[in-house]
Amino acid sequence: MPQFSLVMPVYNKEAVLASALACVYEQTLHDYELIVVDDGSTDGSLALLEREAELGRLRLLQRDAPGHGGYAARNHGALHATGRWLVFFDAGDMLLFDHLSQFADAILAHPQLELFINAYQMMDDHQRLPKVAAPAPGVLSRQQALAALARSDFIHINGACIRRERFQSLGGFPDGRYRRGGDAYFWLKALCTLEAIHYDATVTSLCMVQRGSGPRPPVNLQTQHPWLDVRDECETMLSRCERHYLRAAVNRKVLAWAMEKRRQGQSVRGDLRSLRLTALRPRHLYQALSLLMPAPPERHGRRP
Numbered sequence: 001m002p003q004f005s006l007v008m009p010v011y012n013k014e015a016v017l018a019s020a021l022a023c024v025y026e027q028t029l030h031d032y033e034l035i036v037v038d039d040g041s042t043d044g045s046l047a048l049l050e051r052e053a054e055l056g057r058l059r060l061l062q063r064d065a066p067g068h069g070g071y072a073a074r075n076h077g078a079l080h081a082t083g084r085w086l087v088f089f090d091a092g093d094m095l096l097f098d099h100l101s102q103f104a105d106a107i108l109a110h111p112q113l114e115l116f117i118n119a120y121q122m123m124d125d126h127q128r129l130p131k132v133a134a135p136a137p138g139v140l141s142r143q144q145a146l147a148a149l150a151r152s153d154f155i156h157i158n159g160a161c162i163r164r165e166r167f168q169s170l171g172g173f174p175d176g177r178y179r180r181g182g183d184a185y186f187w188l189k190a191l192c193t194l195e196a197i198h199y200d201a202t203v204t205s206l207c208m209v210q211r212g213s214g215p216r217p218p219v220n221l222q223t224q225h226p227w228l229d230v231r232d233e234c235e236t237m238l239s240r241c242e243r244h245y246l247r248a249a250v251n252r253k254v255l256a257w258a259m260e261k262r263r264q265g266q267s268v269r270g271d272l273r274s275l276r277l278t279a280l281r282p283r284h285l286y287q288a289l290s291l292l293m294p295a296p297p298e299r300h301g302r303r304p
Contacts, residue, residue: 004032004100005083005164009073010049011039011066013091017048020091025057029101033083034058037073039066071173071182078167087161092208094123095158099204103161106198110139114163115190115197118204120156128206137201142238145191146245148199150252150281155191157183158205162190178226184253185226192234192246225250225257228274247279255287262291 006024010017024034036058038046046062053060061080063073070090078086087103089095099118106116122129135148148154170190174182191197227250235243258271268291275288 002031002033002083003104004029004085004087004161005035005078005081006032006087006089006100007035007037007074007077007081008089008091009037009039009070009077010041010045010091011070011073012041012043012045014041014044014048016092017045019094020089021052021057023095023097024089026097027095027100028097029104031104032087032100033081035061035077035081037061037063037077039063039070039073067175068179069173069182071178072175075172075175078164078172081164084164085161086164086167088157089205090158090207093158094206094208096204096206098202102200102202102204106200107161110198113139113194113196113198114166115194116161117155117197117199118159118161119154119199119201120159120205120207121203122209123206124209129209131203134201135199137199139196139198141196142191142194143242143245145197145199146242146249149188149191150245150248153184154199155187156205156207157187158207160187166190166194174226178223181226181257185230188227188230188246188249189234192230192238192242224270224274225254227253231276244279247276248281248284251275251279251281251284255284255291258291259287 008020008024013020034057036049038049038060040063049058049060052058059080061076063076067073074088085103085107087100102118103116119131119134121131132154133152134154135144140148170186170193173186178185231246231250235246238246254271254274258268261268261271272288272291280288
């Protein structure tokens with residue numbers, strides 16, 4: 001049984017797939033299995049993966065059609081995993097050489113925990129963007145983790161490591177429930193469920209900004225943010241302080257979602273009604289007030 005099962009969904013990633021696989025193969029810790037789930041690729045991705053599988057470098061699973069967000073593909077890979085710990089990786093991003101070894105060291109030091117987070121950094125072309133605000137490294141209580149999430153998205157799917165049995169008990173990623181934000185739903189649900197997690201401030205994964213991809217489809221934003229469902233499902237089992245930080249985190253995410261909706265000309269009334277006013281921070285209150293103002297008229301060019 002390997003220590004880690006690294007699950008990577010792939011859908012039409014031929015242009016970046018070789019480099020994605022290389023950064024997995026170059027990990028300093030080798031006690032892992034690589035499970036790649038081809039999600040119905042129509043480019044050369046599947047042929048490349050079949051060659052790698054024949055060489056014994058990975059286990060290849062296949063699905064007939066892609067699912068929203070790759071959630072079904074990740075769940076499928078996790079279902080076939082044999083490792084004690086699950087790590088997820090998007091083929092368009094990068095892992096640094098010590099990604100798995102950092103997790104292994106933290107697990108050895110804190111064997112009672114079930115969720116470990118490494119820091120990540122966004123990349124635009126070849127430039128690293130500023131790091132998000134992050135909590136102090138070490139063991140975080142549920143309240144501390146929720147307070148940190150109220151400030152920033154310190155968890156990214158590439159930077160998380162969860163015990164396989166815990167992942168399954170939480171139901172995995174919400175396949176078919178959301179077009180977007182399903183991974184965020186899962187990690188927030190995990191934070192509300194677990195008494196403590198571990199955070200390592202070492203950046204071990206790089207997430208690539210997709211330049212030139214244009215705005216995301218408006219249909220992906222037509223529902224409310226998935227974190228609202230977590231709030232409704234989990235807040236009754238939390239302490240008063242934990243509930244406050246959960247509500248503040250949800251407010252932050254809902255407002256970011258609403259700002260994007262406004263830019264696409266969609267109504268944000270439902271989003272604003274869903275806010276918990278007692279947990280609004282000053283800058284989020286300002287955002288909410290700005291969303292109450294009428295949208296400025298669209299400009300169609302300069303005046304002569």
